[in-house]
Amino acid sequence: xxxxxxxxxxxxxxxxxxxxxLTGSDQYVGNWPGVTVEKKEGRxxxxxxxxxxxxxxxxxxxxxxxxxxxxxxxxxxxxxxAILNIVDGTNLDRNLYLTTQLAELGLPMMVAVNMMDxxxxxxxxxxxxxxxxxxxxxxxGIAAQKGDGCxxxxxxxxxxxxxxxxxxxxxxxxxxxxxALAHIEESIxxxxxxHAIRWYAIKLFERDRDVIKRLGLGVGDLKHIEEHIRDCEKxxxxxxxxxxxxxxxxxxxxxxxxxxxxxAKKKETPPLSDRIDRIVTHSVFAxxxxxxxxxxxxxxxxxxxxxxxxxxxWANDGFLGTxxxxxxxxxxxxxxxxxxxxxxxxxxGCGETVRxxxxxxxxxxxxxxxxxxxxxxxxxLFLSFLEDCGYMARVAFIMDRLFRKFGxxxxxxxxxxxxxxxxxxxxxxxxxxxxxxDHRMTAILATFxxxxxxxxxxxxxxxxxxxxxWYVAPLMDVIGIAIIILGGIALKKSSFFAGEAAPFIMExxxxxxxxxxxxxLHTWNRVRGYVLKxxxxxxxxxxxxxxxxxxxxxxxxxxxxxxxRSILRELGGAVAWFFAPLGVGxxxxxxxxxxxxxxxxxxxxxxxxxxxxxxxxxxLFGTFSSxxxxxxxxxxxxNLFVPPCIVAVxxxxxxxxxxxxxxxxxxxxxxxxxxxALSIYQFGCLxxxxxxxxxxxxxxxxxxxxxxxxxxxxxxxxTNDE
Amino acid sequence: xxxxxxxxxxxxxIMTIKGTDTVKxxxxxxxxxxxxxxTIVQLSYGNMILGIHDSRIAINDDLAKRILVQAA
Numbered sequence: 103x104x105x106x107x108x109x110x111x112x113x114x115x116x117x118x119x120x121x122x123x124l125t126g127s128d129q130y131v132g133n134w135p136g137v138t139v140e141k142k143e144g145r146x147x148x149x150x151x152x153x154x155x156x157x158x159x160x161x162x163x164x165x166x167x168x169x170x171x172x173x174x175x176x177x178x179x180x181x182x183x184a185i186l187n188i189v190d191g192t193n194l195d196r197n198l199y200l201t202t203q204l205a206e207l208g209l210p211m212m213v214a215v216n217m218m219d220x221x222x223x224x225x226x227x228x229x230x231x232x233x234x235x236x237x238x239x240x241x242x243g244i245a246a247q248k249g250d251g252c253x254x255x256x257x258x259x260x261x262x263x264x265x266x267x268x269x270x271x272x273x274x275x276x277x278x279x280x281x282a283l284a285h286i287e288e289s290i291x292x293x294x295x296x297h298a299i300r301w302y303a304i305k306l307f308e309r310d311r312d313v314i315k316r317l318g319l320g321v322g323d324l325k326h327i328e329e330h331i332r333d334c335e336k337x338x339x340x341x342x343x344x345x346x347x348x349x350x351x352x353x354x355x356x357x358x359x360x361x362x363x364x365x366a367k368k369k370e371t372p373p374l375s376d377r378i379d380r381i382v383t384h385s386v387f388a389x390x391x392x393x394x395x396x397x398x399x400x401x402x403x404x405x406x407x408x409x410x411x412x413x414x415x416w417a418n419d420g421f422l423g424t425x426x427x428x429x430x431x432x433x434x435x436x437x438x439x440x441x442x443x444x445x446x447x448x449x450x451g452c453g454e455t456v457r458x459x460x461x462x463x464x465x466x467x468x469x470x471x472x473x474x475x476x477x478x479x480x481x482x483l484f485l486s487f488l489e490d491c492g493y494m495a496r497v498a499f500i501m502d503r504l505f506r507k508f509g510x511x512x513x514x515x516x517x518x519x520x521x522x523x524x525x526x527x528x529x530x531x532x533x534x535x536x537x538x539x540d541h542r543m544t545a546i547l548a549t550f551x552x553x554x555x556x557x558x559x560x561x562x563x564x565x566x567x568x569x570x571x572w573y574v575a576p577l578m579d580v581i582g583i584a585i586i587i588l589g590g591i592a593l594k595k596s597s598f599f600a601g602e603a604a605p606f607i608m609e610x611x612x613x614x615x616x617x618x619x620x621x622x623l624h625t626w627n628r629v630r631g632y633v634l635k636x637x638x639x640x641x642x643x644x645x646x647x648x649x650x651x652x653x654x655x656x657x658x659x660x661x662x663x664x665x666x667r668s669i670l671r672e673l674g675g676a677v678a679w680f681f682a683p684l685g686v687g688x689x690x691x692x693x694x695x696x697x698x699x700x701x702x703x704x705x706x707x708x709x710x711x712x713x714x715x716x717x718x719x720x721x722l723f724g725t726f727s728s729x730x731x732x733x734x735x736x737x738x739x740x741n742l743f744v745p746p747c748i749v750a751v752x753x754x755x756x757x758x759x760x761x762x763x764x765x766x767x768x769x770x771x772x773x774x775x776x777x778x779a780l781s782i783y784q785f786g787c788l789x790x791x792x793x794x795x796x797x798x799x800x801x802x803x804x805x806x807x808x809x810x811x812x813x814x815x816x817x818x819x820x821t822n823d824e
Numbered sequence: 825x826x827x828x829x830x831x832x833x834x835x836x837x838i839m840t841i842k843g844t845d846t847v848k849x850x851x852x853x854x855x856x857x858x859x860x861x862x863t864i865v866q867l868s869y870g871n872m873i874l875g876i877h878d879s880r881i882a883i884n885d886d887l888a889k890r891i892l893v894q895a896a
Binding site (some may be wrong): 161162164166192193194195196199200266342344347348351375376379380383384385388398493498499502503506511512557604605606608609610611613 | 846847848849850851852853854855857858859860864865867868869870871873875876877878879880881882884885886887
């Protein structure tokens with residue numbers, strides 16, 4: 103029979119590190135039933151029948167967030183065989199608050215005090231035996247980052263399950279509360295499992311609605327319990343919930359006074375983390391620093407002489423190219439993958455058509471997308487580093503003031519930052535926002551920040567059209583943020599979204615230098631997803647596109663110059679009118695934008711397929727408009743800010759909760775992207791000397807409507823500030 | 825007085841937290857209970873980073889008005 107151990111602890115305690123150390127690569131990641139909270143399971147290294155269940159990081163067993171709800175449900179209803187509680191040794195008081203609650207569940211438990219290396223470096227000492235005695239469980243010290251003591255803790259816990267029965271639960275409350283709890287326990291002893299009776303009693307004392315409903319107590323019992331709670335509240339002059347919370351902390355305070363010996367000499371200088379925060383969260387410097395950070399990322403990824411461009415050029419022209427390249431510092435010539443593929447086809451004697459399908463169709467598109475792996479990797483490396491070192495939480499704090507102006511909290515900024523990488527997890531991460539209105543609004547707005555795949559389009563247009571305008575790439579991020587802000591203001595003024603945002607409470611973990619292994623693993627997981635998509639989506643789409651480009655409706659194979667008769671030309675031509683006011687009203691522009699809905703980076707693959715390589719794209723836009731660079735900017739903006747790829751749209755529908763809201767989101771996003779591209783092209787041509795166009799009239803009307811939506815007086819119940 | 829009136833670097837002892845909603849419960853779990861001492865680590869247009877029990881918790885100005893404290 104297999105043993106299940108639940109790994110529980112506060113966020114930012116090194117729980118994931120411990121989980122990885124215990125399970126190695128033997129992990130299974132899924133979702134908790136019915137919700138989008140991640141569920142991770144793994145087998146304890148060397149012990150095939152021991153399953154470690156990683157619970158989300160939580161502060162307590164009173165459900166505030168969805169994570170806490172899920173964890174509590176698992177611990178109470180599914181009843182694991184044991185709990186391994188990870189505790190941050192540098193923040194004992196707060197962490198032990200959860201520990202006391204876990205202990206009341208009456209399951210075998212072990213407390214692993216993490217960060218013992220830091221505790222020792224600070225010169226502090228922790229008396230494990232003292233804590234263990236008070237909480238009736240074993241306490242050990244570990245250093246998860248270094249792997250010290252992790253496996254020992256788990257194996258000791260496993261052996262304890264076999265030898266001991268249910269442990270005795272600690273009594274942490276004062277006399278009058280204990281008296282009330284005893285009475286409650288008496289009246290529910292037939293209704294709940296014996297080991298967890300104390301936990302249920304405390305929850306009833308707190309008047310926890312879920313538990314009251316689940317137990318289905320009779321009116322008489324409830325009245326009896328209520329009397330005892332009232333007596334207690336009267337005696338202690340506080341409400342029941344606050345009494346429980348305060349007394350827990352009092353108990354912990356007494357315990358840590360005994361068990362934790364702080365180094366008296368230290369503490370004079372404020373911790374490094376606070377000194378960094380003085381600058382990073384400074385009321386004046388914070389925003390410029392953040393913008394600087396974005397610019398640095400863009401320099402590394404797409405600037406003309408930055409490492410990203412150098413690597414991309416090498417990937418496109420060398421590694422994946424159709425010619426050979428020279429190994430650095432040597433004179434060894436290595437053939438590019440495209441060249442290898444071509445010569446391979448030649449050797450097995452393929453005809454010209456098959457060669458064209460494989461090289462121009464399938465390989466051309468896939469190689470375009472793979473060529474951007476260096477850029478994507480740099481962006482993801484940067485994001486993973488910022489996330490792992492603790493800066494992300496500060497960004498949420500910095501942004502809260504700004505976001506509150508249009509009725510969102512800084513927490514909405516985290517999905518937006520995740521959206522820098524990929525829109526799908528971004529939309530899914532909006533679930534952590536408790537308020538339903540904030541949740542929906544964030545899901546609509548989060549995908550406006552250019553994601554990794556959109557970065558590919560930006561990078562290509564930057565290198566083809568805007569080599570001398572380094573600011574175009576970061577400008578796209580700025581536009582994305584501006585849309586989120588103005589869109590937020592406009593939505594908040596409509597009657598659907600009026601109302602205050604939920605208050606902002608967020609723990610800021612201490613800054614620390616992430617381990618190289620952690621950042622690389624984090625980045626690799628994301629890059630792998632991108633590469634897989636190149637295989638699973640881009641490859642079939644490119645093959646299909648090649649086919650509609652090279653066949654007419656009668657399935658006759660066409661020569662290169664007969665493309666005007668192809669199926670694609672007709673399909674694209676049928677919807678081209680929609681794109682005409684944007685300056686890309688040709689079948690090519692239409693085909694690129696429509697296929698981009700399958701996966702955004704497909705826009706680059708489709709364009710290059712039709713232009714016959716990246717070099718041809720500038721010329722292709724020359725045929726679209728007499729102002730090719732304006733048309734290019736309009737096309738770029740259109741593809742970035744219309745609804746995201748189909749995968750993200752599906753995720754948005756799920757988060758919005760209904761078809762109606764889902765379509766609302768898509769319509770809103772379409773309106774924004776189209777209006778922006780329209781304005782850029784029409785005004786761009788006007789300023790570039792294109793003279794008056796009839797399209798300027800509807801453009802101005804739509805723009806005025808946007809201004810009205812943003813600046814009008816809000817609907818009733820709107821935000822009070824400003 | 826409300827926590828919102830304190831200045832950067834000052835210490836305060838929590839007297840009570842107004843309201844009875846889930847936010848109050850969540851604050852409790854994070855260590856905001858009667859008698860706990862908080863340090864104002866950073867102040868940015870009314871939003872605060874607070875030091876409490878060796879951790880750093882960021883809250884916005886509306887919450888800072890709901891937490892009543894005494895200088896410590």
